Amino acid sequence: TYTLSYRVHDGLRYYSGGDQLWWKAVYGDRQFPVLASRVRVMVPAPAVIQEYAAYINDADARDSVTAELLDGNRAILFEAQRTLRAGQELEVRAQFTSGVVAGTAPAWQSRADAQAAQREAEAAYQQQWGPIATLFSGVLALALLLGGPALAYLMWYKYGRDKPVARVADYLPEPPDDLPPGLAGTLVDDSADMQDIIATIVDLARRKAISITEVKEQGFFRMGTDFIYRRERTDVQLSPFESNLITDIVGSKQEKKLSDLKNNFYQD
Structure with a gap:
């Protein structure tokens, strides 16, 4: 077992409703899977954890990661319920009482908030319109499957086939045309x-x-x-x-x- 300890400066996000920690516990720049992962977040007293979330590749991972509040909501334990494949990253977020940890919003926070808002908007759009797009694609594929041969037949019937001609008489008293x-x-x-x-x-x-x-x-x-x-x-x-x-x-x-x-x- 290896224990790595280090200090991060300007790692928190500061908001009026509660300060937040966003932490990529398992990075995605690897060529191997992570079979098990567990992340513990602890906040200093008297702060308590108010909200929390987990993400896999920026997508909501509540179905794949469990979270358990500990020590009177002063700690939370995240645990992945499945293997993280190569290239997949795990990020956790914990919001706690504002004003306990002194500091101001770092320079990168506004940019990170804008990216997070964009991801949330894309996820909401996908959740709202994704099923409709899937249904439309299915209907279009079915229409092409059924209508493609019919369209091909129609094009052949209109442009490709030899047009029917009037029945020729068994006997013609004179040439049908002046052509020699x-x-x-x-x-x-x-x-x-x-x-x-x-x-x-x-x-x-x-x-x-x-x-x-x-x-x-x-x-x-x-x-x-x-x-x-x-x-x-x-x-x-x-x-x-x-x-x-x-x-x-x-x-x-x-x-x-x-x-x-x-x-x-x-x-x-």
């Missing part, structure tokens, strides 16, 4: 392929820009069918790609057989 069929097919699959070329040729024939004539061919070794493509009306309004297609088919002539295009047209 070959160009429409290219837009659908983002690729200009043979079916788009054939659709353009058929459309040019429908508009009388060209004609397609089926012819029978006979020979000693074969009999078959061929097609002749001819330039027709020159007053038909054509797109640049349609004009290029007609030129690729018949060239500088007015007509050309399909058999002459074999193995040549697709290379062009």
Whole structure:
């Protein structure tokens, strides 16, 4: 057992209603726990202890620290009821009869009183509004949990999904739009392929820009069918790609057989 004795100057706080001792018996600047702590405060006669309190890390510790008045209220014994973890500090306060101990308020007292008042105000605010804030946070979390998927679905439904289109008729007597069929097919699959070329040729024939004539061919070794493509009306309004297609088919002539295009047209 070690007994350390020392004298502290200007350690009291002086008030008209009663002088006070605030004492940090267990400091928090340590990396180990304090398993048991006991603090005894004694005041000189004829003073008696009027009020007392204990704090752990500046918070009211009445649930963790007991206090017992002794010797006709001239002493008080504080005892922690639990282990103080690393970083936790224990501070005690005792108010006793004013005027028994001579002295005046030290220079640091006003600053310490202001800090104590701020801590009390924060504790009162937390006690008043803390439950409401906790309830609000819970409600907000529940709303996000339930409303988040609903909001995501709503955003998808409004902005992300493909809008429904009217049902297309099984048979259309005329094209639904003025867009050339070959160009429409290219837009659908983002690729200009043979079916788009054939659709353009058929459309040019429908508009009388060209004609397609089926012819029978006979020979000693074969009999078959061929097609002749001819330039027709020159007053038909054509797109640049349609004009290029007609030129690729018949060239500088007015007509050309399909058999002459074999193995040549697709290379062009």
